[in-house]
Amino acid sequence: MGSLLETKSLTKKFGGLTAVDHVNLTLEKGELRCILGPNGCGKSTLFNLITGVYTPTAGHVFFEGEDITGKPVHIIGRMGIGRKFQVPGIFDQLTVFDNIRVPFFRDQRRSLFFQPRRESGIDDRIMALLEKISLVDKANLPAVHLAHGEKQWLEIGMVLARRPRLMLLDEPTAGMTVTETRKTAQLIRDISSEEKITILVIEHDIGFVREIASRITVLYKGAVFKEGSYEDIQSDESVRRIYLGRSG
Amino acid sequence: MNKPISPAISAARSPGLRIRPARIALGVMVIFLLFPLTKNDYWVVNLTQLMVYGIFAMSLSLVWGYGGILCFGHAVYFGMGAYIYTLIVKGMLPGFTGILGTGIMALITAISGVALFAAVIGYFLFYGRLSGPYLGIVTLAMAVIAERIAVDWYYIGGYNGLFSIPPFSIGGYQFIDPLALFYLVLSAAIAVYLLLTHVVKSPFGIILRAIRDNEPRAESFGYNSARHKIITFVIGAAVAALSGVLFAVVTEFVSPTLIGFSLSTEVLIWVALGGKEVILAAFLGALAVRALEAWLSELMAYYWLLFLGIFFVIAVIYFPRGIFGSWLADRYEHRIKGRS
Numbered sequence: 001m002g003s004l005l006e007t008k009s010l011t012k013k014f015g016g017l018t019a020v021d022h023v024n025l026t027l028e029k030g031e032l033r034c035i036l037g038p039n040g041c042g043k044s045t046l047f048n049l050i051t052g053v054y055t056p057t058a059g060h061v062f063f064e065g066e067d068i069t070g071k072p073v074h075i076i077g078r079m080g081i082g083r084k085f086q087v088p089g090i091f092d093q094l095t096v097f098d099n100i101r102v103p104f105f106r107d108q109r110r111s112l113f114f115q116p117r118r119e120s121g122i123d124d125r126i127m128a129l130l131e132k133i134s135l136v137d138k139a140n141l142p143a144v145h146l147a148h149g150e151k152q153w154l155e156i157g158m159v160l161a162r163r164p165r166l167m168l169l170d171e172p173t174a175g176m177t178v179t180e181t182r183k184t185a186q187l188i189r190d191i192s193s194e195e196k197i198t199i200l201v202i203e204h205d206i207g208f209v210r211e212i213a214s215r216i217t218v219l220y221k222g223a224v225f226k227e228g229s230y231e232d233i234q235s236d237e238s239v240r241r242i243y244l245g246r247s248g
Numbered sequence: 249m250n251k252p253i254s255p256a257i258s259a260a261r262s263p264g265l266r267i268r269p270a271r272i273a274l275g276v277m278v279i280f281l282l283f284p285l286t287k288n289d290y291w292v293v294n295l296t297q298l299m300v301y302g303i304f305a306m307s308l309s310l311v312w313g314y315g316g317i318l319c320f321g322h323a324v325y326f327g328m329g330a331y332i333y334t335l336i337v338k339g340m341l342p343g344f345t346g347i348l349g350t351g352i353m354a355l356i357t358a359i360s361g362v363a364l365f366a367a368v369i370g371y372f373l374f375y376g377r378l379s380g381p382y383l384g385i386v387t388l389a390m391a392v393i394a395e396r397i398a399v400d401w402y403y404i405g406g407y408n409g410l411f412s413i414p415p416f417s418i419g420g421y422q423f424i425d426p427l428a429l430f431y432l433v434l435s436a437a438i439a440v441y442l443l444l445t446h447v448v449k450s451p452f453g454i455i456l457r458a459i460r461d462n463e464p465r466a467e468s469f470g471y472n473s474a475r476h477k478i479i480t481f482v483i484g485a486a487v488a489a490l491s492g493v494l495f496a497v498v499t500e501f502v503s504p505t506l507i508g509f510s511l512s513t514e515v516l517i518w519v520a521l522g523g524k525e526v527i528l529a530a531f532l533g534a535l536a537v538r539a540l541e542a543w544l545s546e547l548m549a550y551y552w553l554l555f556l557g558i559f560f561v562i563a564v565i566y567f568p569r570g571i572f573g574s575w576l577a578d579r580y581e582h583r584i585k586g587r588s
Binding site (some may be wrong): 017083115 | 446447450451452454455457458460461462464465466467468469470471473527535
């Protein structure tokens with residue numbers, strides 16, 4: 001088992017602020033990992049560095065052993081890193097069905113000015129995905145009309161459609177009800193076990209983190225603060241302190 | 249969840265946005281085809297010119313409505329097309345003689361020249377990551393510069409423009425008869441409508457709308473948004489150039505007003521009022537606003553602008569997606585409710 005993703009003393013400074021501070025993170029193939037941390041600890045910046053939105057001030061990102069530091073977003077996207085954004089990143093005016101079609105067009109061999117061949121079986125794969133995220137009934141609806149939780153699932157479905165080797169999920173349960181959160185945790189566990197996709201999740205909902213029961217990395221002030229299982233982290237006095245903000 | 253998959257697919261694959269407008273488009277096409285039967289010569293000539301603006305509006309609908317590129321200099325492509333065509337057929341462009349000087353070759357040269365120009369401009373705009381108001385300002389500057397050049401360049405007619413353009417001809421047939429011109433422009437309009445509808449329905453068109461709705465999302469799926477926007481920009485410019493050429497053919501003159509800021513903003517208004525997210529709505533918008541302008545100015549001399557202004561305000565408030573666009577979009581949503 002080689003590591004799929006590795007960051008080596010990854011650092012990003014915005015003026016005087018160090019958003020990400022010498023982060024060394026290693027993700028094994030097939031792993032499901034949670035990144036936990038209070039607001040503003042650099043979680044989203046870390047994702048932006050991995051996916052090429054930002055160029056790091058120092059350090060490197062390796063994906064399957066290849067240095068991908070500073071490559072453009074669409075190139076990194078093509079290499080097999082799929083990302084779910086914090087604010088649901090969907091295409092508002094397109095129907096739910098068309099939203100899922102967009103990532104599929106990437107594989108189209110013939111010119112994009114022509115419809116995919118019927119025998120490509122894309123439609124069946126789209127419907128299977130819609131079933132997985134429980135949106136079959138809303139396939140025809142413009143995505144803007146979906147409820148907040150459904151938008152999050154739609155985006156997970158879109159990322160899944162690319163069959164990425166690494167999935168980055170940025171707060172997939174933000175703004176969800178307890179039931180929706182549980183359902184999302186179930187969905188992510190399924191994706192991890194059935195599709196064998198390596199997943200890195202950012203969350204600060206501790207209930208969700210318990211549900212997916214994965215290995216946890218705690219970030220604090222841009223640096224790795226602690227790493228361990230849910231039990232280790234939950235019982236750790238120093239982690240509690242940074243979360244409750246006592247004498248940070 | 250255990251429904252058979254195929255009906256769901258067919259339901260998903262037949263969004264109303266595709267079927268209904270196709271029927272309406274067919275109806276509109278038939279009306280136009282049969283219009284000359286009314287023997288109303290005044291309106292045949294009038295409609296010919298209106299359709300030229302309609303083609304121009306359709307090109308902007310692609311760029312703005314589908315591509316999300318708010319271009320304040322779209323008339324530059326219209327005017328450039330008209331000027332290049334005119335200079336060639338009047339034998340004023342050195343080197344374009346003999347076969348190169350014919351109407352068809354002038355048309356092709358104008359369109360490809362403008363497309364090339366748009367590709368260069370687009371390269372700098374979109375790889376330079378310009379969007380929103382910044383893109384608007386740069387394209388606006390482009391329009392102002394183009395108009396200044398046209399006004400000050402004596403060789404291409406300066407302020408007065410160029411007159412007495414020889415009639416368009418194909419294989420010896422000259423388009424002089426108003427009816428012939430009407431059908432020439434109508435066939436161009438139909439061809440452009442079919443082309444643009446094909447483009448926006450294709451995977452390219454869906455990706456384009458995806459980029460418009462959420463660019464970072466589309467890019468993270470591996471799509472090069474700059475490249476998609478440049479291609480869209482070039483297609484839009486080529487169609488605008490075609491409409492510019494048709495303008496020169498129909499009116500037999502070109503002037504700096506065709507290339508500048510005022511026509512650029514006017515076309516934005518037609519498209520916004522018609523409905524920028526529906527190709528046909530943009531076409532009808534151009535026709536309706538131009539016809540309304542003509543009618544109002546006849547009716548009330550100086551006050552027509554005031555009434556047009558009031559009409560704009562009402563339309564923007566009550567039909568944010570355009571007069572024809574809202575109408576088509578409404579049908580679309582009703583159909584969805586009826587299905588579920």
